[in-house]
Structures are given as C-alpha cells and as structure tokens.
Amino acid sequence: MNSAVNENQTSGREVMEYDVIVVGAGPAGLACAIRLKQLKQDLAVAVIEKSAEVGSHILSGAVIEPEPLDELLPGWKEQPPPICVAVKSDQFFYLKKDRKVRLPTPPQQKNHGNYIVSLGAMCNWLAGHAENAGVDIFPGFAADGIRYQDDGSVGGVIIGDMGVDRGGNPKDTYMQGIEIHAPMTILAEGCRGHLSKQLIAQYELDKDSDPQTYGIGIKELWKVEPGKSIPGRVQHTLGWPLDPSIYGGSFIYHLENDLVAIGFVCGLDYADPEFSPFEAFQQLKHHPMVKPMLEGGEIISSGARAIVEGGYQSLPRVEMPGALLIGDAAGLLNVPKIKGTHQAMRSGMLAAEHIVQSGSSEGFDRKLRDSAVMAELHKVRNIRPGFQRGLWKGLFTAAIETLTMGKLKRTLANHSDHDQLSRSSEYKTPERQWVDRELPPRDRLASVYFATTEHDEDQPVHLQIIDPDICTTRCSIEFNNPCTRFCPADVYEMVNDIDGPRLQINAANCVHCKTCDIKDPYQIINWVTPEGGSGPNYQNL
C-alpha cells in the first residue's frame, strides 16, 4: 500500500494519497478497482462509498448478464454471491385493470443464461473480492467535493466533514474530512451522481449530447407464503396502472426461499403534475395477477433509485483531465433490456485497462465509444425515445428498431425530463381506474420504514433549494408542488403555518434516489451528500 498521510499546506486538511481513487462501490467502481489490481498489483487503489456498508445504498431488480463477471472473476460460480438464481422462464404481459394479456417475450427480454441477483448483496460480495485483491475500501465516507490541481485538472476528492450541526457549526464530535489526492479519479456514483453532475457542468461534458433522461425505480423484497414463488421465473408487465402517456412497467423476479423481488419503473418525463410513482407501484401490487401472490406475505425491504435512460444520444464526454465517468454516472444502462450492471462492469474494466495502458484519462472517451458497451447502446438507441409519443407508437417504433437491429440511419432525440411536466391548469389527469389498497405499506412513510433509512437529524439539510420562494409562490400555482408526490420517501411536505404555507424538508427520510434533483420543473433542487454513513440500509435489495 502506498497511501501516504500528511498535512495539506493550503487547506489544513489531512491528505491521503493513492494512484487511483474510485468514488462509489457499485458494480462499475468495484469492477474497475479489481481490474486495476489484476493488471498492476502494485497500484494503490481505494474505493470510497457513502453508505455505511457496501450494498446498503444500491438496488436493482436485478437480472444480470454474467459475461463481464465471467471475464473479471472466472470461476465465480463456484462461490456465487448470496442471492443468485438462474433464470428459468421469461414472461411478458400487457395489463388492463382486471386482466392480463400474455405477449410474446421481446428479444431484449429473453434471459436464458442470466441470473437474478440482489445487486446490493452482489456488490458486498464484489467488495470482498476487491479487498482480497488489495483494494482499500472505505464505506461510510462520502466524497463531498472535487480537489482540483493548480492546472485545473481533477486531482482527487474531498471527504465530507462529519459532526456538523444543522446550522453548519461543528459539534463536539466534529471531524474534518480528509483529502484524497490521486492522479486519477473514477466517478462511479451511479445515476445522477452529485460530483458527476458538478464535473459535467464544470467541463461542459454534455454540450454535444442530448439532455440526459431518467426513470425512477421503486422496489420491494417480499417473503411470500410457501408455494407462491417459482424460483427463476422472470416477469415483466406494461400497461395498467399506467396510462399510455407514461412510459413504464413492472418487474417480478422470483428468488429462492419464498422471496420475490417486485418493482416498478417509470420514465420521469411524464406530464401529469399530479402523478405519484409510488402510488402507481402500490396499485400494480393490487392487480389480480399480483395480489394473490403477495397476500399473507411480508415486506422485508424496500427502496427507490432513479435510473438513467438516455443511453447513446445522451452520453456525455466521459473523460476530463484527471478523471473518468463510468457506469451509470456516465449513463450506460440498456433500457429495453432494463439492464445496466453488465454495462457498468464492462466500462469499469475498460477504464482500468485504459489507465494501466496510458496513465491518463485522455483517449478513454474514444475507447468507450468504440467498445461493445456503446455498440449495445447504439443498437437500442431509438427505442426509449419512441415512447415519447405514447405507449402504442413506442411499441411500434420498438418493433421496427428491433427488427432492423438499430441499423436505420435515424437517431431520435431525447428531451429533458423536467421540461415535460405540464402545468396543472393545462393537464387533465386521465381516469386511472386505481383501486382502494389493502396490502402494506400503507403509505410512503410506512415504506420508508422498510428502507431503514437513517440520518442524524442534527446535520445540514442535504437537499439544497436554490430559491425556496418559488415553492410557495410559482410552483404551488403552476404545478401544485409535484415534489410532494414524486418523492418516494415523503421528504417534501407543504405545511400550513400561521404565516402561510411553507415547504418542509424531512431530510431524514431521504433514500438518496435523486428523483427530486431530476424532476423538479425549476431545477432548483440540488442533492448533495449528507454525512457519510447516513441514508438507507438496504438488505438484499
């Protein structure tokens, strides 16, 4: 280990030095770290992760393609991650309120050879491999800022201070965050990473690409009554409870030991200001195809996370002086497959190979764009944008694009999600045919309980509102405060005080999904990282 500790003359912060610092212990970051050590054992590599334990802040369906794992860790199947079930069958349905229609499984949803995993458990397992390879992994430490070198290039990260009170003053437990200096910083924060967001703006990495677009994924892990789950069964649905103008659907993945992973994804480019993704998910659970399976069961864990959907057209430049973007911090998820883990791992491994070969970030962007990762995104680039004009036109476009394997000359453009919200006065919510609910959780607060999210209340609020007056004036009138509906954790509340309405931010509920940062129509919400170790404690999600 070459990490040296000394005092930084200019800022007074203690400094640790590494050859490579990876921000985020997700599949991209960990694959990158492991690969680096495989290629050059004496490199000093560290991974920092804001969650208290690797895996606690990440969630996904997830059905993964194992090829990158086969490449990175041959023989992994001898000792697979704790939750790992081979896919046995694929089913694809269109739902109406009380019926289901089985559709032929689209080629992108054929999962033979793939595995259903818990991404959180898999990251924890990957972290073990990384540590054995000699990577230093530091969970519980949040990167708060970028450390810039004198020439303006990225030279590492600044760890957030801990023990700061709500007003920003040091408490008795105050501990100043150190600086980690490294000639190479890998941003692997996942979708809408806060440092990635800063860097993309700083270096104008997105000036030649379409706006990035996103979805929100909400998931629950259920233990159902014995006999109700069929291990290896993979199910996806479209249609109800969504109307054709909202892109989205659900997934139901059957694990072993009576566990079922059930979740709901919808595009964040929806127009209805009254729409609540969380409520849509709960409705889905009450469909006759799903409800009997869940009745009598119990929720083990739940959570939510934004997912990146822009793909090929929205990919920013992924290299900048001293740093690289990998995984979903760049935006590599394949939407029709709803899979991003294999892409993330591939990009991490590619980044590692590039760093060892060239020693600088220059040239990585070209390498990524010439790689299989980009080819995969290119092939499906028109499918998601096709749904901008509704479900049926989207399915038609998807069929054409699938048949022509993405070889048509056109590239449809992506639009920015926050601009798509219609004003309350201009939008009439369609008749949704939603039902009265019985299954737990009763509401978002009850759901947050299962996310076991925890923040010390006495710390600065990590959801910065750049212009809070807008909330009680313009936004109330124009959009009826949609943040109180799109947040899956009930963080935002409009309360009526004696002096009038005000926005109350229940920051302690936050599950770090980033939806508010994305969907807020005025783009005045800036998500920054709370104290390291805070946030959800997802178990096997």
Place this chain on the structure above:
Amino acid sequence: MKILVGIKRVIDYNVRIRVKSDGSGVETDGVKMSINPFDEIALEEALRIREAGKADEVIVISAGGDECQQQIRTGLAMGADRGIQIKTEQDLQPLSIARALLYVIEKEDIGLVILGKQAIDNDNSQTGQMLAALWDRPQATFASKLELGDGTARVTREVDAGLETIDVELPAVITVDLRLNEPRFVKLPDIMKAKRKPLDVINLSDLSIGSEHDLVTVGTVPPFARARGVMVEDATQLVAELRQRGLV
C-alpha cells in the same frame, strides 16, 4: 494504567430484526453487524482518559469467531492501542465471558475495565457485574459521568430513582450508559493505521474456563402483531363497539 474495554459484535441497531421461520433465533445471514453501541461509548471514555494522561494503554477485547476481528479493527481505528480476540465458535454466556476477561485482566495487569452496560441483542446486563464479583473488585454500573481521582473513580449512575453518585477504589469495573459521551467518528487514515496495530488471538479452549450451557434458548417468536383497529363514525358507534366487546 492499562484500561481494558470489552466490545461485542452485534446486529447493527438500524437493521430490522426478523425471526427465523423455525423459531430458532433471528436472521443473521447477510445482515449488517457492528460494535454494540454501548461498547463504543465505553471505548470513547477509555480513549478520553488516556488522552487526559491518566492511562497509558487502551486494549479492546472481543470474544467470538474471526468475524469479530472486524469490530476489533474498528476499535483500533477509533484509537485503541491493542486488540485481543478470545477465539471461539461457541455462543458464550456472560459468566464464561467474565471468566475469560478475568484471565486477561490478571495476565495484563489491568487497572480499569470499562464495558457497555448491556448488549443490544440480549439485553442481559450481566457481564460487568459478574466480572466484578469474580475479580473481587468494586463495580459502578450505568455510568453517565466518570471522574478519575488518585486511585479512585467518582461515578454518577443512572438508576431508577434518579442519579446516584458513588466513589469506588480502582481497580474496578465500570459499565457505561448512553449519556456518558458521544463516540468519535473514525478518521480514514486511522483505518489504515489500525491495520498495523497488534491484534492477539487467544483460543478459548486453551483457557481452563468452564463454558457450561446452563441456559438453552428453546424458541424465539416475534412480538404479536396488533390487531387492526376499527374507525368509528361517532360516539354512539363507539359505545356500541365497546359494549360488544364487554368493555362497558
């Protein structure tokens, strides 16, 4: 003076505890484990005493399989000087742990033992008290304030009736309560330094300590779920419902 701090690896306080379906215990597979919160407070107090110049060395000790080395390393990262693992795969009971601690106390010539008041998994609150009796030294339990004098300690205890302040002669056993202090955060560079601090392993089987199992857990059940409530429209309905249940 050397201070010995006992720490226990327990299920993290944030985790939602689930009872195994066969009732044999709680789910620990894949579940996050941490240092017992009261033990962190105990360690913090020991570190402050050393930083005030009143002790030379802080030793953290834990009993269990090799997984508990993770918690010992965290203790070292917080600032302890040395770690000791009493290695055993058995689920030890307080009396056996107290005996193992006594062995180390005598071997290391410990001047003060600080423990958490209870472990959050079994809530026993027995180890400290038993240790004091075996060691034939004073005990001051549920400490919310601790001042060291010359060979003595003045301890304020949180008891049912309020606060009780007692003086005890050292060496002694002190168990700590929530309000004693707020444990420090671990600094990143200290995690690296902790990897190089000594961690000695003592096999429980090498010590002639009876680890009898007088207590056997026969079953574990989750708390009974509350029955669904009934919302009533008005006072008349309320009275009717109460009458129906024979409550008025």
